[in-house]
Ligand SMILES: Nc1ncnc2c1ncn2[C@@H]1O[C@H](COP(=O)(O)OP(=O)(O)OP(=O)(O)O)[C@@H](O)[C@H]1O
């Protein structure tokens with residue numbers, strides 16, 4: 001039992017390390033990776049500035065911009081991960097190994113969170129330095145709680161998507177595209193989802209980034225409370241529930257994948 | 273010890289597009305003892321990889337059953353996995369952004385090998401495989417032979433009881449193939465573990481395997497040692513003999529012996545004869561000494577594995 005746990009922790013860290021090393025090797029792209037999203041974020045801030053919006057809206061945008069980094073990482077890296085592992089021929093070796101595929105998926109998530117945090121934190125730092133965004137530091141503990149829960153549920157969703165992408169093959173890319181654009185709108189990366197109306201906002205809440213962002217804003221920008229979709233406590237509860245559902249679903253899907261692979265001889269081979 | 277047993281193992285695939293049924297394995301029953309290299313020899317599409325996939329818990333049988341190390345592949349696969357590993361030729365799993373050491377370390381972690389031990393093992397094998405100078409190169413930059421050596425190291429990291437090798441030398445140059453074959457032989461001698469090797473190289477099967485199963489269209493058609501398989505190549509018993517000067521007339525008086533070829537040169541006679549049965553050779557030898565001649569050279573001509581393969585399967589292993 002304990003031996004099995006240690007095995008799976010080792011597998012998880014092993015896979016995360018692949019990501020760390022990859023990041024180290026590709027250091028030169030970090031400026032682009034940070035600067036490009038920052039440009040997008042800045043555009044919004046300048047628009048808000050010219051409209052003479054209060055500075056708290058800048059914080060909105062900066063937080064939204066950081067959260068987008070995680071969402072893009074989920075869509076373009078996490079979700080397609082198992083698909084790539086299949087193409088490189090790694091997947092059969094994952095199955096043959098005694099560790100669980102879930103540990104490997106969690107390892108990918110940890111690696112992804114690390115890589116993306118470099119980007120997200122840079123955006124926030126630059127926001128604080130350049131745009132002097134106001135932040136309510138007393139809300140930090142709450143914000144950290146909300147942030148961690150958001151990451152857990154977000155990457156839980158990512159793990160789930162990874163299995164779905166593997167099952168659906170090339171059609172998955174269309175799914176990625178489909179998910180990317182509308183999410184900009186519905187997740188309220190740059191404005192409160194409350195403005196979308198209750199039903200749309202509820203639907204948008206299925207993506208943990210929406211509720212996560214909403215609770216982050218509530219805790220870091222007290223003036224934004226009136227724009228909050230639900231109370232902080234409720235949002236945190238929902239995020240907990242989403243985390244459990246997504247991670248559970250992802251575990252179920254991994255089981256299903258292995259079943260299909262073993263039964264049909266599909267998935268483990270590269271081109272069938 | 274019996275390491276693998278299959279009982280009427282069959283596997284059917286349904287082609288998605290044509291809806292055609294493909295019987296990749298048909299009633300395969302095998303019992304494989306440990307401590308040896310067991311070869312599976314067959315043409316393209318014979319079912320070699322399918323058999324390996326079932327035994328390595330990657331694929332389920334359609335019917336029949338298979339046991340690896342005493343465990344059923346169908347529902348006890350998690351008990352089998354820690355004790356096996358698989359290396360397939362022509363595939364290069366791993367990560368291009370990592371170097372050899374990092375890749376190997378990653379795969380060692382899937383088996384939960386403690387850090388320090390894993391690193392020691394990796395260093396030891398890298399040295400043994402002559403990859404020291406490349407150890408810090410990204411795998412993208414390696415030659416095919418180097419990549420395959422790395423894959424073989426990967427397969428050894430968990431000290432598998434059974435190492436499955438699916439055409440491990442396919443597409444490699446002579447030197448790399450030879451290196452891998454020699455390593456495999458040495459490993460089996462030193463560890464007493466087991467290797468299941470598929471190949472469509474006759475020479476490789478003959479050189480490496482203690483036993484060879486010949487598979488075609490999903491069926492095992494023959495299973496024996498390389499020398500006994502070769503004996504199936506042809507019913508003819510051929511001998512090559514060289515003696516001091518002698519008239520070959522006497523051979524015509526021994527029933528069941530016929531001369532196939534004869535040459536007289538440098539005060540020697542060399543001839544090739546075919547015998548109806550093995551015991552006739554002593555008659556021939558006795559007669560030669562009775563006639564006062566000395567035997568310089570005598571050799572039974574072996575039939576080749578290739579002849580045997582054609583005889584058993586009905587066509588050559590190479591052509592289509
Ligand atoms: N996943 C699959 N779906 C459909 N058919 C398959 C699948 N895997 C194998 N087959 C078919 O089963 C048969 C046996 O294939 P297999 O890969 O076991 O042969 P092989 O002996 O390994 O051949 P090769 O020397 O080409 O590797 C072939 O006709 C192949 O097309």
Ligand SMILES: [Mg+2]
Pocket residue numbers: 320321322438
């Ligand atoms: Mg094959």
